[in-house]
Amino acid sequence: MNQNNLAEPLDFNLTCPIPIADYPRVTLAHGGGGRLMRDLIQKMFLSAFNNPYLNQLTDGASLAMTGAKLAFTTDSYVVRPIFFPGGDIGSLAIHGTINDLVMCGAKPLYLSVGLILEEGLPMTDLWRVINSMSSAAKLANVQIVTGDTKVVDQGKGDGIYINTSGIGQLYKDPIGPHLVKPGDGLILSGDIGRHGIAIMAVREGLEFESKIESDSASLAAVVDDLMTSGIEIHCMRDLTRGGLASGVIEIAQSSKSQINLVEDAIPVREDVQGACEILGLDPLYVANEGRFVVFAPKSEIDRTLDIMRRHELAKESALIGQVRTGTGGLVSLKTKIGTSRIVDLLSGEQLPRIC
Amino acid sequence: MNQNNLAEPLDFNLTCPIPIADYPRVTLAHGGGGRLMRDLIQKMFLSAFNNPYLNQLTDGASLAMTGAKLAFTTDSYVVRPIFFPGGDIGSLAIHGTINDLVMCGAKPLYLSVGLILEEGLPMTDLWRVINSMSSAAKLANVQIVTGDTKVVDQGKGDGIYINTSGIGQLYKDPIGPHLVKPGDGLILSGDIGRHGIAIMAVREGLEFESKIESDSASLAAVVDDLMTSGIEIHCMRDLTRGGLASGVIEIAQSSKSQINLVEDAIPVREDVQGACEILGLDPLYVANEGRFVVFAPKSEIDRTLDIMRRHELAKESALIGQVRTGTGGLVSLKTKIGTSRIVDLLSGEQLPRIC
Numbered sequence: 001m002n003q004n005n006l007a008e009p010l011d012f013n014l015t016c017p018i019p020i021a022d023y024p025r026v027t028l029a030h031g032g033g034g035r036l037m038r039d040l041i042q043k044m045f046l047s048a049f050n051n052p053y054l055n056q057l058t059d060g061a062s063l064a065m066t067g068a069k070l071a072f073t074t075d076s077y078v079v080r081p082i083f084f085p086g087g088d089i090g091s092l093a094i095h096g097t098i099n100d101l102v103m104c105g106a107k108p109l110y111l112s113v114g115l116i117l118e119e120g121l122p123m124t125d126l127w128r129v130i131n132s133m134s135s136a137a138k139l140a141n142v143q144i145v146t147g148d149t150k151v152v153d154q155g156k157g158d159g160i161y162i163n164t165s166g167i168g169q170l171y172k173d174p175i176g177p178h179l180v181k182p183g184d185g186l187i188l189s190g191d192i193g194r195h196g197i198a199i200m201a202v203r204e205g206l207e208f209e210s211k212i213e214s215d216s217a218s219l220a221a222v223v224d225d226l227m228t229s230g231i232e233i234h235c236m237r238d239l240t241r242g243g244l245a246s247g248v249i250e251i252a253q254s255s256k257s258q259i260n261l262v263e264d265a266i267p268v269r270e271d272v273q274g275a276c277e278i279l280g281l282d283p284l285y286v287a288n289e290g291r292f293v294v295f296a297p298k299s300e301i302d303r304t305l306d307i308m309r310r311h312e313l314a315k316e317s318a319l320i321g322q323v324r325t326g327t328g329g330l331v332s333l334k335t336k337i338g339t340s341r342i343v344d345l346l347s348g349e350q351l352p353r354i355c
Numbered sequence: 356m357n358q359n360n361l362a363e364p365l366d367f368n369l370t371c372p373i374p375i376a377d378y379p380r381v382t383l384a385h386g387g388g389g390r391l392m393r394d395l396i397q398k399m400f401l402s403a404f405n406n407p408y409l410n411q412l413t414d415g416a417s418l419a420m421t422g423a424k425l426a427f428t429t430d431s432y433v434v435r436p437i438f439f440p441g442g443d444i445g446s447l448a449i450h451g452t453i454n455d456l457v458m459c460g461a462k463p464l465y466l467s468v469g470l471i472l473e474e475g476l477p478m479t480d481l482w483r484v485i486n487s488m489s490s491a492a493k494l495a496n497v498q499i500v501t502g503d504t505k506v507v508d509q510g511k512g513d514g515i516y517i518n519t520s521g522i523g524q525l526y527k528d529p530i531g532p533h534l535v536k537p538g539d540g541l542i543l544s545g546d547i548g549r550h551g552i553a554i555m556a557v558r559e560g561l562e563f564e565s566k567i568e569s570d571s572a573s574l575a576a577v578v579d580d581l582m583t584s585g586i587e588i589h590c591m592r593d594l595t596r597g598g599l600a601s602g603v604i605e606i607a608q609s610s611k612s613q614i615n616l617v618e619d620a621i622p623v624r625e626d627v628q629g630a631c632e633i634l635g636l637d638p639l640y641v642a643n644e645g646r647f648v649v650f651a652p653k654s655e656i657d658r659t660l661d662i663m664r665r666h667e668l669a670k671e672s673a674l675i676g677q678v679r680t681g682t683g684g685l686v687s688l689k690t691k692i693g694t695s696r697i698v699d700l701l702s703g704e705q706l707p708r709i710c
Binding site for chain 2: 028029031032033034035036038056058059060061062063064065069070071072073074075076077078099100101103104106110112113114115116145146147148150151152153155156157158161163165166167168170174176177237238240241242243246250287345346347351352353355
């Protein structure tokens, strides 16, 4: 059972709308601009993502917005394997781009989907991914309004790569590192490291007592509550590639402030910690797909925690650090044994292709 | 010399900002969220695409719009080879998404760029592509405001795939097939088939007397003149995958009208015609990347032609057909020998991976 209960396709029992007997696998012709591509778009994509914008079937969607302050974001997803405990590349692509928008302080409205399919991809895998995208988008109340499909030769891709770009409407002026101030509290929305470890466990064939599932989830609802609470949120960041450490370091650098973290306050599940030890990883750097940090003024920390904890996916929210005057760009960690160490960017990555 | 003179990088003599001696090729770590990725983004992408939106370096760009009617589009580019006569995957990705926006009747403003790089891609190839994107965007006066970079293992990509999504501002209410009416004239902006043949010639090692170059170009300037001319343009379509035939068929189907084309009026260069014969292709279905059709009221055809012909890339614009009452969805072609034939969608594609 996915702990966030958001990534499960709602209705995967629906029959694949492309006849599997005729087209068991994606062919180059499905990306060729002819009848097969039209069928794929009309029978599969339009039925799954059904909305008036997409149904126009023009090269782009024409959108009406009630306001003129937008956020715009893009992300490509190349996760391997495409199905993993707690999600798949489809729900991940929807959640990820929604989360990028909400982290800018924007309400997500419209998404685009660009598919790069590898010739030979089983048609049922494509259908399962499309279904999962549709479910994730509906649950987060965003619309997939425009799309594109390309097919590359076998051996020039890896099943499916997905780009999702998104448009959101800013709640107010943009938030970000430029608003981060000494004294701000740093709140983390829950335990870290689950997404990266869920992926690695599948790849490495690791077995744990309880299955470790990705934390992949849309943060739209909890951020909506925060942004409409009247609390002056300064900055938010989701903790994807590079994990908590890289996210916080980037903010320390952009805001030219020092950030002090307290290791004891950062929740890591025991099984995730154990897996990290086996794999030689530091959970601070492991990717998450449904975790975020919030920078809020000191006086608003309790109220921020209170709002976040009302949401199942942020019920373990905790204050994990503070912004200080001091050395701009520096992140320090007070360890469990009471010493202090500098947290630095890794040169590459711990885990390739986890998103 | 590129006939449109738009796709040539302006300043490729600039030194690659990533030290080639240290990093001759893209590594998995360049996509890992750590220091190498930060360097790539800051030293290469920010310096090439430099603008205040992108420089915020947050997960998404915050944009101000003066108006609330938008167009939104996405396209992935997987063309092989990535460098070809008349352009490369970078300029193609910029032109293509700009063209999708202008075909909706929108002025292109902001683009996103999502890169999927294959481990081992020569760093200088990446730099050349980035430079070309930067030049194409500057020439068309659009800004690349947000981006994403992923690196996949060697053998799981093909050098570089690019997604570009775009936001434009509608000139007025959306145009499209729903406005197409019997009596409308169908104007084509120039000769067809050059992009597809330029790509195939490289792949197949074909030599022609004169080099056939892609027609890849931004249509923003000519469409801007059309949309601000006061002419009531009904519909436009760029003639990419599937060529002129597929574009016109789609419009006939969406608008439930019959469209009659006159083969004699459709310009095809002699060398392109020759290459099509060698390769067994019908130029009507060959992809273009800088050609488009315009549906305009009968009374405005001359004025439309006049405006289009003022632009170098549309100087050979010609009336090639007419919308008729008749069989909805049907496209018929009056051939050079005076007979009439039905133009139908191909099932797949003539040419894989030409965009």
